[in-house]
Each structure stands twice: as C-alpha cells, then as structure tokens.
Amino acid sequence: MTALRAQSLGKKYKRRWALTGCTLDVPAGHVTGLVGPNGAGKSTLLNLAAGMLRPTTGTIEVCGGVPGSGPAQLAKVGFVAQNTPVYAGLTVDEHLRLGAHLNPSWDDALARRRVAGLGLDTAQQAGKLSGGQRAQLALTLGIAKRPELLLLDEPVAALDPLARRDFLADLMETVAEHGLSVVLSSHLVSDLERVCDHLIVLVESQVRITGEVEGLLATHHRLSGSRRDLDTLPADQHVVSASHTDRQTTVLVRTEAPILDPGWTVGRLTLEDLVLAYMSNPTAARPALEVLR
Amino acid sequence: MTWLTWRQFRIPALAVYAALAAVGVVLAITGPDLVGRTEFTGDAESLYTGTMLAMYLLPAVLGVFWGVPMVTRELETGTHNLVWNQTVTRGRWLAVKLGTGALAAALAAGLLSLAVGWWASPIDTMASAQPENALWTRISPALFGARGIAPIGYAVFALVLGVAVGILLRRTVAAMAVTLVVFAAVQLLVPVLVRPYVLPATEEAVTITGENITRITGNQAGVIESIDVAEPSGAWVLTNETVDPSGAAVSPLPDAVQGCMPAPGEGLPDRQTVVGCLTQLSDLGYQQRLEYHPADDFWPLQWIETAFFLALSALLARFCFRRLRHLS
Numbered sequence: 001m002t003a004l005r006a007q008s009l010g011k012k013y014k015r016r017w018a019l020t021g022c023t024l025d026v027p028a029g030h031v032t033g034l035v036g037p038n039g040a041g042k043s044t045l046l047n048l049a050a051g052m053l054r055p056t057t058g059t060i061e062v063c064g065g066v067p068g069s070g071p072a073q074l075a076k077v078g079f080v081a082q083n084t085p086v087y088a089g090l091t092v093d094e095h096l097r098l099g100a101h102l103n104p105s106w107d108d109a110l111a112r113r114r115v116a117g118l119g120l121d122t123a124q125q126a127g128k129l130s131g132g133q134r135a136q137l138a139l140t141l142g143i144a145k146r147p148e149l150l151l152l153d154e155p156v157a158a159l160d161p162l163a164r165r166d167f168l169a170d171l172m173e174t175v176a177e178h179g180l181s182v183v184l185s186s187h188l189v190s191d192l193e194r195v196c197d198h199l200i201v202l203v204e205s206q207v208r209i210t211g212e213v214e215g216l217l218a219t220h221h222r223l224s225g226s227r228r229d230l231d232t233l234p235a236d237q238h239v240v241s242a243s244h245t246d247r248q249t250t251v252l253v254r255t256e257a258p259i260l261d262p263g264w265t266v267g268r269l270t271l272e273d274l275v276l277a278y279m280s281n282p283t284a285a286r287p288a289l290e291v292l293r
Numbered sequence: 294m295t296w297l298t299w300r301q302f303r304i305p306a307l308a309v310y311a312a313l314a315a316v317g318v319v320l321a322i323t324g325p326d327l328v329g330r331t332e333f334t335g336d337a338e339s340l341y342t343g344t345m346l347a348m349y350l351l352p353a354v355l356g357v358f359w360g361v362p363m364v365t366r367e368l369e370t371g372t373h374n375l376v377w378n379q380t381v382t383r384g385r386w387l388a389v390k391l392g393t394g395a396l397a398a399a400l401a402a403g404l405l406s407l408a409v410g411w412w413a414s415p416i417d418t419m420a421s422a423q424p425e426n427a428l429w430t431r432i433s434p435a436l437f438g439a440r441g442i443a444p445i446g447y448a449v450f451a452l453v454l455g456v457a458v459g460i461l462l463r464r465t466v467a468a469m470a471v472t473l474v475v476f477a478a479v480q481l482l483v484p485v486l487v488r489p490y491v492l493p494a495t496e497e498a499v500t501i502t503g504e505n506i507t508r509i510t511g512n513q514a515g516v517i518e519s520i521d522v523a524e525p526s527g528a529w530v531l532t533n534e535t536v537d538p539s540g541a542a543v544s545p546l547p548d549a550v551q552g553c554m555p556a557p558g559e560g561l562p563d564r565q566t567v568v569g570c571l572t573q574l575s576d577l578g579y580q581q582r583l584e585y586h587p588a589d590d591f592w593p594l595q596w597i598e599t600a601f602f603l604a605l606s607a608l609l610a611r612f613c614f615r616r617l618r619h620l621s
Contacts, residue, residue: 050378052621074380081374087301088370094300101296102379141375 001028003063003149003181004049010057011044018044020205022058026183026198028148031175033192033213034185035275036202042185043082045202046153049183050079063148075105078142082153084135088127092120095137096144103145111144118170132163139167143174152184156191168195189272199271201278208278213271220274221259222267224250234261241277252277294381294389302390305359306397313405316347320412327415341416344409348439351405352447353476355398357469360455363390365465368620383617391456391610395449402448410440421527421588432529432591434484441595446602451476453606453613460616479605483598489531491597492590499581501535503568515554518545520571522581527588538578550574 004026011019019041026032034042047053048060051068060066065073086095092115100106115122118136120129126137135155142150152171156164172195175182186192192199199216201208209216220240227249230239237253244250252269259266323340327333333341364387367373377383410417417440420429431440438447454476459468499505499522508521521533534542545551553570586594 047621052374052377054619068377068382071380071382074378074382077378079374079378081371081378083371085371085375087372087375090300098297098300098376099379102294102376102381104380138375142378145379 002026002061003028003030003032004060004183005062006045006048006058006060008058009045009048009055009060011041011048011053012056017056017205019048020057022207024200024207024210026181026200028063028181029179030181030198030212031172031196032181032183032198032200033189033196034183034200034202035189035192035279036185036187036208037279038187040202041205042187042202043153046079046151046183046185047081049149050077050081050151052079052081075103075145076148078145078147078150080135080138080142080150080152080155083158084131084138084155086126086129086134086137086141089125091123091125092129092137093122095126095141096122099141099144105146107144107146110146111140114140114143114174130163131158132160132167135159135163135167136170139171143178143180146178147180149181149183152182154185154187156186164191171195189275193271199275201275203279216274217269217271219256220252220254220269222250222252222269222273223259223261223264224248224267225261225264228263241280294386295393297376298389298393302359302363302393302397305362309355309359309401313351313401316405317408320344320408324412327412330415331419333416333419337416341413344413345436345439348405348409348444349480351402352398352444352451353473355401355448356451356455356472356476359394359398360452361459361468361472362465363394363456363459365459365463365468368459368463369465373620383620384614387456387613387617391453391613394452394456395606398448398452399445402444403442406439406441406444413440423526430527430529430588432527432586432588432594434488434529437484437488437529437591437594437598438480441591443595443598443602446599446606447480450479450602450606450609453609457609457613457616460613460620483601487601488594488598489586491601492586492593494531494584494586495528497583497585498536499583501572501575501579501581503572505581506568506571509554509567509571511554512545516545517551517554520546520581522583524583525585525587528585529590530583530585532582532584534582535574536580536582540582542582543579546574547577547579549577 002025004024006022006024009019009022010017022045034045036042044053048055049062049067051073063076065076067073067077090098096108096111096115099111100108118133120133120137126134129137135158139152139155156167159167168191171182184192197213198211199213200210225248227244227247230242230251233239233253236257237255240252240254242249242251323336327337367376376386417431421431429436431437437443455468455472458472458475459465462468462471501522505523506520507523509517510519511517520535524530524533534544535546537543550571550573553567
C-alpha cells in the first residue's frame with residue numbers, strides 16, 4: 001500500500017521551478033517527515049498531494065487516485081495548510097458544524113471529544129484563538145473527517161516549544177488510534193525526530209534522500225581519523241559530506257556494509273546530523289538516491 | 294455547503310435587504326399621495342430622483358459588496374485551503390455560492406423594481422401621455438434600466454462580474470474598483486450600442502406642417518441646422534431628422550429656408566412667421582424622418598435586455614468555473 005506516489009513530478013510557477021524531478025513512494029501507515037530549508041518545495045509538494053495545485057510535469061497519485069479529482073478523493077485526504085487557516089468570524093462550534101455539513105464521513109463524536117479535551121471554548125470565535133488553539137482546531141477538522149492520509153504543512157511553525165510538543169504528542173496519539181498515514185513538513189528536524197518513522201529530505205526543489213528513519217540511521221556513519229584522501233575509501237561507501245583539518249579527516253558515509261577499517265573512529269549519527277549533512281551538500285544527492293531506490 | 298454559504302452570506306444579505314425594506318416603507322408611505330396628482334414637484338421630485346438612483350446603484354452595490362468578497366475574502370485569508378479540502382469539490386463550492394448570490398441579487402432587484410414601479414406609476418403614466426415629457430417615459434434610456442425586469446438582469450450580471458473579477462485579481466479592494474468601473478461602462482454602453490438595435494425600430498416619414506414643428510435648432514451665425522417635429526407620445530425616439538426628396542438627411546437645412554429666421558438685430562422672431570416660412574420645405578419635397586420604438590416595445594425590449602444580461606452572466610460564470618481549477 002502506498003499513500004503517496006510521485007513520478008518525476010515537477011511544478012513551475014511563473015518562471016521558477018518549485019519542484020523538479022520528484023520521484024517518491026511513501027508507504028501507508030507511516031508518519032513521514034518532509035524536511036528541507038525554507039523554499040525547498042515542501043509546501044508545493046504537499047499542495048500537489050492535496051490537489052490544491054496541478055503538476056506541471058509528471059504524475060502524482062495519492063491513496064490510489066488523482067489528487068482533488070472528486071469528492072471520493074477529497075474524502076480520503078485531509079490537508080491542514082500552512083498557517084492553519086480557519087474562518088476568523090466563525091466560532092469553534094460552527095467549524096465543527098462546517099465539518100459535519102461538508103463531510104459525509106465526519107466523526108462528530110471524535111471532533112467534540114478532541115475539542116473538549118483541548119479545552120477549547122466552543123462558543124469562541126476562531127479569530128480570537130491563540131496560534132496553538134487555531135492549529136489544533138484545523139487539525140481537528142482534518143482528523144474528524146477520518147481521512148486515510150493526513151497532510152500537514154508546517155503545522156507547528158507558529159507554535160511555542162511547549163505547544164509544539166503537545167501538538168505533536170496529540171497527533172501521535174490520534175495516529176496510533178486511527179491508523180492513518182501522515183505526511184508533515186517542517187524546516188526543523190527536531191520537530192520531526194520524535195514523531196516520524198519515515199523521512200523525505202527536500203533541498204532546492206529536489207528530493208535529496210528518502211527512506212525509513214531507522215534504516216537511514218543504520219546505514220550512515222561518521223568516520224573520523226587521521227587526514228587522508230577520500231579516494232582510498234571502499235567503493236560501497238558513498239561520501240555524503242567530508243571535512244578536513246590539518247591532521248584529521250571527518251567523513252559522513254552511507255554504506256550497507258560494516259566499517260572494517262581500524263583507522264577510523266566510527267560515530268553514531270543523530271537524525272539532525274544526517275539531515276543537515278544532506279541539506280548542506282547538494283552534490284551528494286544523486287548516488288544516494290539511486291541506491292535507495 | 295448551503296449551511297456554510299448562508300452562514301457566510303447572511304450578514305451582507307441581511308444588510309441589503311434591511312436597506313431595501315427601509316426604502317419600501319418610505320415608498321409605501323409616500324406612494325398613495327401621488328395617485329391622481331398631475332404636478333410632481335418638491336418632495337415627490339426628490340423622491341423620484343432618489344428611486345432612480347437606488348435602482349441604478351443597487352446592482353453595483355450587489356456586485357461590489359456581495360460578489361467581490363465572495364471569493365476574494367477566502368483567497369485573502371487562506372480559508373480556501375480549508376474549505377476546498379472538505380469532501381466538496383471546488384466546482385460545487387462555487388456553484389452553491391454563485392447560485393445563492395445570484396438568486397438573492399435577482400430577488401433584491403426584482404423587489405425594488407416592483408416597489409419603485411408601483412410608486413412611480415402615476416408619474417410614468419403622465420410622462421407617456423405627454424409628448425413633451427418624452428425624456429421621462431419608461432422606455433427612454435434614462436428610465437428603462439430603472440423599471441420592469443431589466444434590473445434583475447443587471448443585478449445578476451453585477452454579482453457574477455464581481456465574483457469573476459475577484460477570481461481574476463484575488464484582491465478585494467482592487468476587484469471592487471474594477472467591478473464598479475466595468476459595470477458602469479456596460480451600463481453606459483448597452484443603451485447606446487445594443488438596445489436600439491435589438492428590435493427593428495418603427496420608421497415614419499412625416500410631412501412638415503407648421504403645427505408639428507416642435508423645435509428649431511440654429512447655430513450662432515443664425516444658420517438653421519435642424520428642426521424637430523412632434524413625436525409620438527410614450528415612445529423612445531432614435532432619429533428625428535429632415536430628409537431631402539431622395540431620402541438623404543440634410544443638415545443644415547437648405548438655403549431656401551435659411552431666410553426664415555430674422556437676422557440678429559432684426560428683432561425677435563415670431564413663431565407664426567418662422568414656422569409658416571419653414572413649411573416651404575414640404576413644397577420642396579423635404580420630409581421629416583422619424584425612427585422610434587413605440588411605447589408597446591417596452592416589454593419586448595425589457596425581456597431582451599434581461600436575457601442579454603443573463604447570457605453575459607452565464608458566460609462570466611463559465612469563465613469563473615474554468616479559472617477556478619487553476620487557483621491555489
């Protein structure tokens with residue numbers, strides 16, 4: 001089962017390509033993090049998946065259908081856009097009624113329970129909610145629709161660290177309860193580290209690396225040792241990044257095989273190290289991507 | 294979708310209908326006074342001007358304050374991202390909004406036109422009966438758009454125009470200004486470029502007798518440029534011109550009658566003498582050609598005008614739906 005599949009997907013705004021040659025396979029039942037610097041194309045990819053945008057090149061398939069192709073497809077995908085828009089003039093209760101009126105699959109009990117659990121006053125106008133409450137309300141609308149796939153575009157960007165943690169914890173609980181697939185974007189890896197089991201790194205409109213978090217961490221190593229030429233590395237070790245001082249060389253490599261060279265000190269990587277290495281070294285992209293596929 | 298549309302639309306809708314109700318009350322109170330009167334001055338005159346203004350303003354107001362924000366407000370606040378991701382396609386979303394708006398606009402314009410038409414009927418009847426009030430018959434360009442069913446067409450058109458401009462520009466204030474300008478331009482151009490030609494006008498060749506000359510127009514040099522003859526009452530006259538025996542329009546009038554007017558300084562012209570002198574035109578084979586829509590053309594013209602504006606609205610709506618697919 002794939003939640004999202006893209007084939008050489010591209011999107012061009014007036015002159016600028018926001019996304020190019022994006023080929024992806026996001027399996028269902030996972031929480032996938034979409035990371036990349038600002039302007040890397042994260043929003044564009046999510047908007048394409050939700051059917052808000054139409055691709056310029058390539059194809060995208062979400063939950064087995066063309067995004068935004070009809071009510072049946074819309075029912076399968078929930079999308080919480082950037083800045084978590086809600087109707088400022090409508091109360092929380094009216095938002096829930098909106099959801100109930102516009103979605104045949106609406107789970108009103110779930111929505112009411114969530115809103116009560118979050119301590120939202122249903123009579124309050126959405127425009128007067130705090131950023132965190134607004135994000136929660138938008139998420140509630142997305143979840144209570146009971147989609148197969150939930151797309152969240154920078155859902156925590158406007159939240160303070162505490163609200164951020166609560167929001168993500170709450171999201172995880174819901175995912176576990178309802179078994180839906182989630183793709184959420186952020187430009188901060190630390191947000192995603194706790195919740196994602198799948199990762200897509202997007203840099204400069206291109207997919208740099210994608211895969212399961214565990215697998216990625218197991219196959220990437222930081223090697224440090226005395227200064228040496230990188231050509232001496234075994235053929236199956238792909239260099240992601242390298243830095244040299246006068247006496248020392250530190251490389252980040254990707255390999256399926258164990259590191260045998262006793263001259264290296266092998267260090268474990270955090271997800272953040274890994275993502276940052278890919279973000280800051282655009283040239284490392286191609287080989288890594290091919291091997292993974 | 295109907296629930297949400299109503300929830301978003303109820304405040305602007307109620308505001309307009311409340312204003313209409315107020316206008317209705319004023320008309321209901323003052324209306325009975327007009328029945329049977331033959332002089333309409335003072336209050337009645339200003340109210341009359343007011344009703345004209347209201348009739349022409351209402352469609353513009355609906356286009357600007359109902360039509361434009363219908364889509365631009367969603368685009369500006371980003372809520373289209375929310376509503377387009379419920380289990381309702383954008384096409385249906387727009388269809389419900391546009392349908393509700395168009396119906397409400399048609400109803401508002403229809404009700405106002407009905408009230409104004411009832412209120413002004415003594416004035417309109419008098420104007421159609423008196424040839425000298427030809428400018429104020431209900432078929433004349435000034436009144437045509439403020440009577441009957443044409444305002445319904447204008448209102449629907451203005452609303453759809455507002456939505457279309459909003460979809461195109463995506464900015465509320467700019468779209469409001471553009472809607473207003475385009476709507477005013479259409480309102481000014483249609484009576485000149487379209488309405489006179491949608492029905493064949495009645496043509497008539499009138500013999501110039503002394504009695505039927507109603508106006509003599511001269512220039513500063515004392516040359517008589519044209520004359521008008523009496524027009525049928527209640528009609529919308531398109532042409533009133535002198536033609537020579539071959540049927541070609543002449544202006545200024547031929548030399549033969551240029552002496553009819555006393556030269557400047559020779560004292561005031563005497564109507565009898567001048568008119569009598571001008572009847573020579575008949576002897577020379579000149580005639581007066583009239584082209585007009587008689588009062589009976591009012592309803593056919595109204596239906597055609599309404600249909601024309603509804604067709605324009607349908608074209609614009611089509612544009613909206615096509616354009617909607619490319620919005621994000």
